[in-house]
Amino acid sequence: GFSWDAYYDVDDIYNYLSNVSRTYPQWTEVIVGGQTYEGRQIRGIRINTPAAEGVEKPVFFIESGIHAREWIAPATTTYFINQLLTNSNPNVTRLRDQFDWRIFPTVNPDGYHYSYVVDRYWRKTRSISSNGCIGADPNRNWDYNWGQHSSSNDPCDYQLYAGSCPFSEIETKTLSSYISGIDNLLFYVGFHSHAALLLLPYSDSTEHVHNYEDLVQIGKVSLEYGYQVNKVMYSGPGTAAETLYKASGGSMDWVRYALNTPLVYTYELRGSSFHWPPEKIPEQGEEVTQMILGLA
Ligand code: 0X9
Ligand code: ZN
Numbered sequence: 001g002f003s004w005d006a007y008y009d010v011d012d013i014y015n016y017l018s019n020v021s022r023t024y025p026q027w028t029e030v031i032v033g034g035q036t037y038e039g040r041q042i043r044g045i046r047i048n049t050p051a052a053e054g055v056e057k058p059v060f061f062i063e064s065g066i067h068a069r070e071w072i073a074p075a076t077t078t079y080f081i082n083q084l085l086t087n088s089n090p091n092v093t094r095l096r097d098q099f100d101w102r103i104f105p106t107v108n109p110d111g112y113h114y115s116y117v118v119d120r121y122w123r124k125t126r127s128i129s130s131n132g133c134i135g136a137d138p139n140r141n142w143d144y145n146w147g148q149h150s151s152s153n154d155p156c157d158y159q160l161y162a163g164s165c166p167f168s169e170i171e172t173k174t175l176s177s178y179i180s181g182i183d184n185l186l187f188y189v190g191f192h193s194h195a196a197l198l199l200l201p202y203s204d205s206t207e208h209v210h211n212y213e214d215l216v217q218i219g220k221v222s223l224e225y226g227y228q229v230n231k232v233m234y235s236g237p238g239t240a241a242e243t244l245y246k247a248s249g250g251s252m253d254w255v256r257y258a259l260n261t262p263l264v265y266t267y268e269l270r271g272s273s274f275h276w277p278p279e280k281i282p283e284q285g286e287e288v289t290q291m292i293l294g295l296a
Helices: 010-023 072-086 090-098 109-117 170-180 212-230 251-257 278-295
Strands: 028-035 041-047 059-064 100-104 185-193 197-200 235-239 263-269
Touching (some): 028 100, 041 072, 041 109, 072 090, 072 263, 072 278, 212 278, 251 263
Antiparallel strands (some): 028 041, 197 263
């Protein structure tokens, strides 16, 4: 069975999504957000409880695991899915009912699988370049100011190769097209590790978006909620460019700029390394649940 005391490979995560959607067939469905180089699907779950007649709920999108080695992100995302579906606390059921959820625990499943079975530190996709080197950083590959900061043009760069062109990777190309098709997208939240940070757009520039003050205020509430769980305070919220470093071609910037999505956040979860022991999944998952409650 599936649980939150171990890390699982892609197939097990996908089976969990299928099983849980069979348990709640009226509210949930397995959704496909895109395709991968090795022929996998980018599989997620939609959770959408019945709304009042004529009401279209805002969409809350969760992107996890764009970087393969950041295992705590997929693990806490399935933890959160489980909370939404099984926790009868009124705060959680209200949260569940408030949004049309689109949750993708692992948007780079080829990379995650490779990290799981071969190279624990793998970060990129698994596409093969013309010179034979493998993978692009899927968080440098989106079509907004592509290839400027913290990006490499060398396909053999282990971490930061931005791809041969914007959306060269089938994962970002298909996922971005899926996201473009969503009406009423309100929240887009990405999970990474490990830095204990809350980041806002933009990554590529220190310019502040027009609702920057709202983003900061909402983000602070999220961090206060999260703090209550483990008494650990994250840094931020602030623009990724100011708080961390400038980086181009990230999903956050594209979703904010190209789709004009109002509320876009990236969390860097905790951990002393990418080897955050699986015993930490529940406390980190609880923290994520509270942080999302704080946002909402
Ligand atoms: O560099 C990244 O893509 C993210 N950090 S990580 O260590 N998980 O790789 C940060 C993403 C958002 N921030 C920036 N792009 N600056
Ligand atoms: Zn990352």
